[in-house]
Amino acid sequence: MTLPHTADHTTPTAANPAGASPDHRRSAPATAGADPVALVRRHLIQEPPTGLPVPVIERQNGARIEARDGTVWLDAAGGGFGGGHLAVRAALAEQARRTALSSRILLSRPLAGAVTDLAAFCPGPLSVSYLCNSGNEALDASLKLAKGTHPGRGTVLGIRGESYGTLSHGQSLRSGRPVLPGAPLRPETVPADAPETLLERVDASVAAVVIAPAAPGRPLERLPRSWWVQLRERCHRTGALLVLDERLTGPARLGSDLGAGALGIFPDVLLLGETLGADAVPVGAAVMTAAAYQRVYGRRNPSLHGSTFGANPLSAAAVSAVLGAVTSDRLAERQREFAAEAGRLREGPAGLGDTVRELHADGSLLWVRARDAAGAAALAGALARRAVLTRPPSGDLLTLLPPLTAERTDTDQILARLADALKDVAAHRTEEATA
């Protein structure tokens, strides 16, 4: 922090009459002509660089990314809808030309359409949508709903190591410990390799349980239907809010409209994320039962919860356009085809060899568990050399998430390059062992 009178590049308060701007900024642009990658690395707070090449995006179309240096990459990192879908792009452009954000004083036709579409898309009694600016905020909104439902309860349950987003309570769930000293909810977590133990932790002290149908490292069938039914029953009995986190798995990702359909239960809240915004418009949605909503927000000041940008017309238009495309383009079916192709990687005389312990695809949620973290990093590197973009590995786990709208030729290429990368890593491992 710099005080007036104490720093040579700020103007003392006494010499700063109202309206005058002290020249405490750089006198000349320090970044003119700077390399974009270097510039972003210099200023963005993020994990250290992985050492992998970083393409500068020039154009996106489905899974294809044209980089500024002329290389063409395949996206298996975004996990979203994919750019370049003609109908969705046209809908977004049309709405952006009319009104994007809004003062929300008038009635919003796009919003009415979006929340109706969400109610139709989500199963059973899930009918009230809180539209916000990211899946991470949607998750936070569900926890706020839980806290409003049970002000006296201080615990939220989750699976340690799985992703719960970037807001403070989400980060707590991932790490298993609070990141804010005065946090309203404390995380209680179970290990990722024993998700079934979550059930026994649900009691009357728990405000909410947050769990995804499937996650990297946890196949959809890992927890059987009977387990989900027990979880539903126990949440019902204790009053704990059951929050189904479909930020990654919905819509269409798992090969069906929503993962919820495979579980045999209805949650109290279902979360959706950036896919709804076609990766272009920041948006998230917490879709809840009317009963859960009314308990906290019914007949209350409508500003009790909300945000400046949430429920804006452009995001609403995106939601309707994306859900329309999921249905009209049969995107769930496309993800099932991807899963079937991915499964063939395990076939063949050598199978997966000894470089990986597990490879699994639920729809186009594909993950590879390597022998160790070094193996996952090596695989990510081998894929990068083949111009396949992946998320940084999490320990021994590497996840591939092509966009929902990726063309079959591109997803086939992603899988072919993955097969090639697996062989490459195996060969390298053999060389090392021999040496």
Place this chain on the structure above:
Amino acid sequence: MSATTAATWDRQRILTALGRHWNSTAALMLAATSRQVESHARGSEVFAEDGSAYLDFAGSYGVFLVGHQNDAVRAAVLDALERAPAALPGTVHPAAADLFAQLTEVLPAQLDRFTLGCSGAEVSEAALRAVFLARPGRRKVVIVDGGYHGKTLGALTVLGQEEHRRDFLPRDPDLVTVAPGDAAAVRRALAGGDVAAVFVEPVLGGAYLRVPPREFLPEVARACQESGTLLVADEIQTGFGRTGALFAIEHSGVVPDIILLSKALTGGFLPVAVAAMTGDVLEAARRSPDWHPGVLEGTVPSGAAMAAAAATIREVRSRDLPARAERVGKALREGLREAVRRHPRHLVDAPGIGLMTGLRTRNPSVENLISMQMAARGIHLGHSLNEQMDQPVLRFYPPLTVEAADIQRVLTALEESLEWLDRRPAWLMERITWLLRRQYRLPPALVLKLMHSNLKVNW
């Protein structure tokens, strides 16, 4: 289900959908006030589908700084939508580099480490995490009464608006609340050396709008420096020229440890937010035993959103909109002060700086009635939606591109509205305030009847 579900719906059907599937109380309020359907917007105006036009002096509480549908920002957004809308992990979007270049040119040089988000609340939370990491062992935070830093569950822990917090969390003994403008109280709170940070809006915003004494922020900064406390300046409402300077901190020359930016940064198009902090704060946070990778990261906005933000900063600078806010805003500030002089029965004062202006009303009914009278004259103002306050501020936050003639039109309409109010008896104000404080508990049909609305509550 279809993407064009709502294309042919009438007003009642739209309201029904909003009531059933979005926010039942908000839908009731929209029905009660017989709102039309939004069509499009341009400059300082918003247009309804029935052809009616409204001057937008609500401005979504500061979002529409460069006006609705600003040409330069819209072009940047449409270009990004066409070429590369997403920001993908493991890549760099050129709009991110452009945004960072712009930010480093306008922010104080020390504030050069950025975390991104999609809302002000998200970056408020990131700032909270940063200060607790950078000042381990200190659990206390000082906030200003009435201060606002978002309503996510983490941001609620530093919310200075009790009415929005108490239903979710109890009063935290580690949260120290000081009166607006009371630097001595801040100094006393920091004396124990156990406060991690002071969160402050350089101009207290929202329904609590108040311009602090000139010495407030420098004195707070001094107390922070002496006690090793971090200073977080929330410029989410004030940033990019609203107060007549690019950032409100410039009025006092103070450079905080962390600055929070959003609202105007969107250019009115796409959600985006930034927490900019010094390298010292980041390094201190990294030394914490509780540091882990990703702890200060937020939701990365889309490429299209970052393109909007970069274009917005460029627009603010090239048109020198902060100077315009000061110049054009003078007439609005003086006009509002004159309204207070002429109508002391209804108005307390007219806080304002640049084009961040408002009227502190005697009670919620005055705010409500002025707002409705102005709406009837085709002008939208920033209503507090806070009927529990004693004296809410009705905000006037026009775009910085607003024309002088529009300001005169608003002041004329305001005078007419206040004269209308003068003709109403005092007991009516009390009765309406009483009703407003109970409005959400009233039978919806009664609310519509009281408001002479011909719409129905069928959800």
